[in-house]
Each structure stands twice: as structure tokens, then as C-alpha cells.
Amino acid sequence: MNTVIFRTVAPFITALMLLFSVFILLRGHNEPGGGFIGGLIAASALAIYGIAFGVGAVRRAIRFHPLAIAGFGLLLSCIAGLASILFAVPFMTGLWIYPVVFGVEVPLSSVMLFDLGVYFVVLGAVASIALALEEREMD
Numbered sequence: 047m048n049t050v051i052f053r054t055v056a057p058f059i060t061a062l063m064l065l066f067s068v069f070i071l072l073r074g075h076n077e078p079g080g081g082f083i084g085g086l087i088a089a090s091a092l093a094i095y096g097i098a099f100g101v102g103a104v105r106r107a108i109r110f111h112p113l114a115i116a117g118f119g120l121l122l123s124c125i126a127g128l129a130s131i132l133f134a135v136p137f138m139t140g141l142w143i144y145p146v147v148f149g150v151e152v153p154l155s156s157v158m159l160f161d162l163g164v165y166f167v168v169l170g171a172v173a174s175i176a177l178a179l180e181e182r183e184m185d
Contacts, residue, residue: 048098056098063091071165081161085168092169093176101180104173112174119166126160 067087074080096104108115130139141156 053098056094060091060095063094064088067091067165071161074161075155075158081164082168085165086172088165088169089172089176092173093180096177096180101177104177108173112170112177114170116167116170116174119163119168119170121163122166123160123163126156126163129156129159 067084070079070087071081071084074084092104092108095107105111127138129141130137133139133141135141138160139156143154144151145154146152
């Protein structure tokens with residue numbers, strides 16, 4: 047499966063899939079999608095890149111260990127849940143802030159922070175499994 051055509055197309059497919067995964071993540075708040083499916087798409091993109099160029103290339107590209115990415119995502123999700131306790135509302139209640147960035151009011155929510163955490167958890171866990179399987183295949 048490691049043909050010249052596949053190695054030529056793999057970086058473009060990977061970039062397109064990563065961009066699409068971010069679109070799905072951001073779209074998921076109001077429509078189908080979200081952190082889980084976005085993380086799966088991103089991990090699939092890394093798996094394709096790994097098949098084309100090897101596990102070492104993927105590890106150099108992501109710079110962090112996949113389980114560290116998953117741990118960071120778990121931390122973000124916990125922060126999103128615990129923030130509601132600080133405001134004396136039930137656990138995991140959505141909180142909103144409206145900062146003004148460059149003169150534009152941007153609505154940010156703890157729900158989005160939770161979704162981002164789920165994205166990183168799924169990305170890190172599935173990428174870790176995929177990379178382990180690809181390493182075993184090389185042996």
C-alpha cells in the first residue's frame with residue numbers, strides 16, 4: 047500500500063481531514079458533529095499519514111505523545127465541568143462569557159471547552175492505538 051501515488055497524496059488528504067475535523071468540532075455545538083467525531087476524523091488522518099510515512103513521521107508531526115494529548119483533553123473537560131461549581135450552579139451547567147476581540151463580541155461557552163476536551167481525548171487515545179498497531183505491523 048506504500049505506493050508513490052499514496053505517499054504523494056497522503057499529506058493533502060491528512061491536511062484536508064484535519065481541517066474537516068476542526069469544522070466538525072465547531073459545527074457540533076448546534077448541529078450533528080462535535081468533539082467525538084471530530085477527534086475520530088483527526089486520528090484517522092494521522093493514521094493515513096502514518097501508513098504513508100511511518101510512525102516516526104507522525105510522532106514528529108504531533109510533537110507530543112498521544113496519551114499526553116488525551117490527558118490534556120481530560121483536563122479541559124474536567125475544567126469545563128468544575129467551572130460550574132465555582133458559579134454555584136449544578137455540575138456541567140453551560141456557562142457563557144462574551145469577550146470583545148478586535149471590536150467583535152465573541153460568545154464562548156464551557157460547553158465548547160468540554161467539546162474541545164473530548165476532541166483531544168479521542169484524538170490522543172485513538173492515535174495512540176493506531177500508532178501502536180502500525181508499529182507492530184512494521185515488525
